[in-house]
Amino acid sequence: MMRQKTTFQLLMQTGAWVVLAFLLLPMLVVLPVSLTPNEYISLPSDGFSLKHYQNYFTDPEWLSATWTSIVIALSVAVIATVLGTAFSVGCWLLSDFWSTVARWVLIVPILVPPVVQALGFYRFWVKLGLIDSMTGVILAHTLLALPYVSIAVFAALANLDRRIVQAARSLGASVWRTVIAVIVPAARPGMIAGAVFAFIVSFDEIVGVLFITVRSVQTLPKMIWQGINESIDPTIAAVATVLTVVTILIMVAVTWRWKARP
């Protein structure tokens, strides 16, 4: 039975749309700005131009930064997903006091202010000789991504019936075999979500990179940061538009896939 909407409900609904517009619209402003024919940030008043996109796609610095960010984020997604999945599976199997403590330890990076952890990285990376190296950035980002992977995998395992695991074990399967044949398949949605999160965390990370890299490692966020600080030009708007569009496409793809299978 469909009830007539009350004034209160209508008010809330209208309010919600206004708030959602507030969320969405500011991000869209980069699109027209990226199409301006001018060399400075402005709305296109006479005609559109794709030159800022051309600049992004032909400038070796922007391209190599994009590539660097992708390589780092993919490495982080793989490493963090493997480590984080093993971790969460272990914790799920144990489910005792100490495993809960371990889970709290692993999510510390969510709670620590980015600048504080960046200082920690900086001092320690200097000692290890990891400053300004890909390895150093991948390691730092893996640490920042692990909480998200472990949370996502653990959430996926919440739906797994412990009796299935007990059954597999009583039929003679080893711990490792049970993990691979029973638990990991159940964790898969969490692993995928975790890997996507890990990729995004790394791809967008800026504060740590500002501290632990100098010149030889240039990531996309660092280029954008430097661009905003040094010469705000419409190329940044073009980059921002490309990233926004790619994000929307990935979201649509993911939602569509999710819906395709129950």
Added chain:
Amino acid sequence: MIARSLTDKGRYWILILPALAIMLTFYIWPLVEIFGISFSEPRPGFDNYASMFDSRPIRTSFVITFRVAAITTIWCLVLGYIVSYAIYNTKPKYVGLMIALVLLPFWLSVLIRSFAWIVLLGRSGVVNDSLGAIGLIDKPLPLMHNEFGVILSMVHVMLPFAILPIMANMKGINPSYVDAARGLGASELRAFVSVYFPQTLPGVLSAALLVFVLSLGFYITPALLGGGRVLMISEYITYQIQELLNWGVGTSLSVALLLATAAVILAAGRFVNLRRTFLERG
């Protein structure tokens, strides 16, 4: 073989250890070192903490940090509540779209969103230019390089963090209580205030804690939109380190910020389900 002699528990720990070990070695230990530096540079002792407490600008910076975080949190809760409520209780046509719009900014980097705000709020930014063009204002409004601009863009960044816990909570609420209250003659508003809202309180508190804690440590947005005068602690720390090479004060400020964050979380633990807020975030 060693593996044979392991108990199942031992095998489980083998799964846990790699991630735990790198977290302890490369994350937790460096934080402990930061703690150490705050007591040892430039000379051993409590000097850094003493000068931190004596320093008026540092006190002010803490006040600014907590004020900005608090205002951001309140706005996020109000706006986030409206969105969540509309999604779960008003049967809108486009629920999927609404949820997608909540999630989208979540996926987009803070840096890009801050850039968008710079483009919008600048003195010759889109908002000022448009308002000027249609004759609503004759000189540009000060929208950026002040607390207004910082809070506006922080609310934008934090809003999804507020909406998700509230939504998760509302999802689990049984509508029959409100229906019962209405059936007993309560007005809609009254049913909302005394029956529905109390049930959503755990979600609201979760959201408040999450947004507040994340806001305390915020750096990018205030640094880009604050014009140097909305000096939050994170920016103060980078200023001490990068400008003055003053690691002693920079690290003691870091420790103070960390402890403040921990204190907020522990104090909130009395009212908020911490496991649900942080460990079991969906």
Added chain:
Amino acid sequence: MSGDSFTFGQDDIEFKQDLGDITLERYKAGKIDRRSALAMLGALGLVPLLGDKALANAKELVLVNWGGKAKDVLQEIMGDTYAKEAGIKVVVDGAGPSAGKIRAMVESGAVVWDVCDSGPGSAIILGERGITQPIDYSIVDKANIIEPFTWEFGCANYFYSYTLCCNPTMLEAVPQNWADVWNVKDFPGKRTFRKSVRGMLEPAAMAMGAAPDEVYEFLGDEAGIKAAIQKYRDIREHVIVWPSGSMSQQLFLQEEVAIGCIWSTRAHLLKDEMPDGSFTTTFNEGVLSPGAWVVPKHNPAGTEQAMRFIAHSANPELQVKWLEAMGPGPANPAAAALVPEELKAWNPSSPENRATQTVYNDAWYAKNQIWAEELYVDALIN
């Protein structure tokens, strides 16, 4: 960064890095040739191998400055010309020769740097500690360096200045001095000042009537400093700070500010970037600041090579080229006359411009910076 625990006598590291950034922008704008840029790209993967003696040898002279790309200008204008003259290979390292790093290198006994782009504050302190060599003024002619910017352990290599800049299109009248800048009633509009206190109290002192040559007398006691700080408190609602040289440039380009106290090297760029008639700068009541060459003890190429390079770098024609490339003012008094007419007004170290400026006092900052810094931040935010 433990090597940098020398917190006294900090030279303006940021300014040096800023010069590097400027060069990058010039390259992007096509003003520096491609070869230098390629050399820079090639060097991107190189790590300065501190402590490896094999890197440097007597066939090579290593100059060190602050940043990636000011590197290329130094290489091209000073390095390559010296290589030709002396028949020695010249390499520029952009690793940033902070006092801490120079000290660490000398104390470790593995010196790979020959001539470093430092500042007078560090030059004095490093010399006192026996870390750097005295300048050999029988090779470096004191007459080629503007007086009195020669010290026992260092000598000026170029000049920059904190200057008053304005965008007249945003103002009804253009401020002529710092007193005007503090007059927010007759000159409304946002102002930009540096985030750090360095170079900022002098303008405030001049706004209160101190003549350029009595600024540090004015700031000589607590009352003077507090009064200067109070000036910032008075106008803070009108202030946006610049954390980096590039940001100061952005604030003008984006028309966020109408008035500012920024580095002359940035003003040099802005005069070309801003539309005609929308940018002015004056050296009236500017704060002039020199950079300084220093030579670490036991430098691999030997004292004589280092000194001969320093003497070479004072060549007036080369100094003028340096000014043209990125805006630093010549250290050689003979260079001012050779500056092309259209650049004369933009030379921070010409006699006319020096006459109206005060000279940045490192000793004052060594003594007062830390607490002045704190009062300054407090004035702006509290």
